[in-house]
Amino acid sequence: MQALSFDEIAGLISAKYAPEMVAPSQGSLVVGGEHLLEVASYLRGTPELDFDYLISVTAVDYRGHFEIVYHLTSLQHSHSLVLKVRCPQDKPVMPSVVSLWRGADLQEREVFDLMGVSFAGHPNLKRLFLWDGFKGYPLRKDYSSGT
Amino acid sequence: MALKTEPFVLNIGPLHPSTHGVFRLLATLDGEVVIDIEPIIGYLHRGIEKLAEEREYQKDIPLCDRLDYVAAMSHSMAYVMAVEKLLGISVPERAEYIRVIMVELQRIASHLLAVGSIANEIGTFFTPFMYMFRERERILDLFDMVCGQRLLYNYMRFGGVSHDLPEEFIPALAKFINQMPGYIDEYDQLLAENEILLVRTKGIGVLPPELAINCSVSGPTLRASGVARDIRRCDPYSIYDRFEFDIPTRTAGDCYDRYRQRIEEMRQSLRIIRQAVEQLPQGKVNSQVPIRVRPPQGDVFVHVEAPRGELGFYLVSDGSEKPYRFHIRAPSLINLTPLREMIIGWKLADAIVIFGSIDIIMGEIDR
Numbered sequence: 001m002q003a004l005s006f007d008e009i010a011g012l013i014s015a016k017y018a019p020e021m022v023a024p025s026q027g028s029l030v031v032g033g034e035h036l037l038e039v040a041s042y043l044r045g046t047p048e049l050d051f052d053y054l055i056s057v058t059a060v061d062y063r064g065h066f067e068i069v070y071h072l073t074s075l076q077h078s079h080s081l082v083l084k085v086r087c088p089q090d091k092p093v094m095p096s097v098v099s100l101w102r103g104a105d106l107q108e109r110e111v112f113d114l115m116g117v118s119f120a121g122h123p124n125l126k127r128l129f130l131w132d133g134f135k136g137y138p139l140r141k142d143y144s145s146g147t
Numbered sequence: 148m149a150l151k152t153e154p155f156v157l158n159i160g161p162l163h164p165s166t167h168g169v170f171r172l173l174a175t176l177d178g179e180v181v182i183d184i185e186p187i188i189g190y191l192h193r194g195i196e197k198l199a200e201e202r203e204y205q206k207d208i209p210l211c212d213r214l215d216y217v218a219a220m221s222h223s224m225a226y227v228m229a230v231e232k233l234l235g236i237s238v239p240e241r242a243e244y245i246r247v248i249m250v251e252l253q254r255i256a257s258h259l260l261a262v263g264s265i266a267n268e269i270g271t272f273f274t275p276f277m278y279m280f281r282e283r284e285r286i287l288d289l290f291d292m293v294c295g296q297r298l299l300y301n302y303m304r305f306g307g308v309s310h311d312l313p314e315e316f317i318p319a320l321a322k323f324i325n326q327m328p329g330y331i332d333e334y335d336q337l338l339a340e341n342e343i344l345l346v347r348t349k350g351i352g353v354l355p356p357e358l359a360i361n362c363s364v365s366g367p368t369l370r371a372s373g374v375a376r377d378i379r380r381c382d383p384y385s386i387y388d389r390f391e392f393d394i395p396t397r398t399a400g401d402c403y404d405r406y407r408q409r410i411e412e413m414r415q416s417l418r419i420i421r422q423a424v425e426q427l428p429q430g431k432v433n434s435q436v437p438i439r440v441r442p443p444q445g446d447v448f449v450h451v452e453a454p455r456g457e458l459g460f461y462l463v464s465d466g467s468e469k470p471y472r473f474h475i476r477a478p479s480l481i482n483l484t485p486l487r488e489m490i491i492g493w494k495l496a497d498a499i500v501i502f503g504s505i506d507i508i509m510g511e512i513d514r
Contacts, residue, residue, distance in 0.1 A: 052360055052361075053360055053363060053376075054363050055363065055450065055457065055459065055476065056448070056459055056461065056474075056476040058461055058472075058474040058476075060446075060463055060471070060472045061472075069446075069461065071448055071459070071461075071476075075360060075374065075376060078381055078382075080382075082448070101361060101363065102358075102361045102362045102363075102484060102485075103361065103362050103363025103364075103481060103484055104363075105362075105484050106480055106481060106483065106484055107480075107481065110480075114196070114197075127189075128188065128189065129188065129189035129192040129513055129514075130189060130192065131189070138194055138197050139196060139197055139200075143197075144201075145194060145197050145198060145201060
């Protein structure tokens, strides 16, 4: 059991992946959407990293693109990591990480429901809080609650 | 000759006494045995994340109280901590101690409700529940003293708390923490070896540790499965590193262990409160942060150990008076991820106990 610092984790990642696939930026790793599953499997499966616990999945609408944010931690090593993945607004589809962490199941459905980002490979992708006929995605910035 | 059976679908809720709020469960049954479930949520969805993003930071404190309405102190504390981290401000010592006293009292009040409800689900109709409400009421009276509210407190502020403790608070708290261990012993006399409770909870609804970790389960539900993850210990916040307390765990991960887990955690919370009262310094309770704040651009994630598990706030600031993004990592929602595995194969009456033993609050699930 040994907690790694962010720089050490970023060093391991940079040694394995090209900077256009994954790059450290301001304390988090910015990953290209098409490489997410590969990088995530590496983070989960490498013994010295062992990111076995997915704390949180959420999304931010930056007007033009979405950013999907993953907070990971390792129960054994007690180090943590933030992954950020940019997702284009005109094609809001991301790979699902449910096959690696089932904890993403309801959280990806929540992002799908409220932000309108799809997760390819999710076993049961449907709206979580709102009903099927609901128009629009309330957490997008072009949606006003009218209050 | 074997009896020919056919599965049928039973709708439970959204308004049903066993569902702790507007939770709906479509259960497919074969006789009495549950063979499939589909949870349906969203009946209490108020769009709190969107509402919060359309309001100034300080106006979101009362909204956070309304997430988990039986643990409002914990939620508003987590939110103000996140904004304080964005602003880069510190909190006076006395306010930190007061916050810890409040959220640990809140944990006891919340666990009392949880244990009372588990007992209710088993069929001990409201007797244990009323014993526990007797003590929960004392805690609500203490909250009433400090902020005039019993349920939704609006007590936390950026940089501290809204008021100092009134004179009568510490004597009343001291009396409570001296009496409470005796009351917990009383609950144990009533329940710990109660035959009905044992039969209905031992070995029922087991959540294996590997599944719990994979499903991001947190809080007492995770620790009852033997995983010693508690944010107060693994990522200490506020002043939790100054107190001596244990992180109890259980081994079986069944409904009985989830009930016992909460009893043990109440004893640990009392230990923390006792130390906090002894060390409580004099001084300011608020660092005079302006009412309207404009945090610098950036994002923060702050997580705390709320009564139901790991509660997180992910805030993004664009430098304006309103949070650009306001996301809540709600333990009640994520703890439902393994519900299917826990319930399938058990009888319907067990399913109600299993569901109750996870201890959810719809206010933070639906938001």
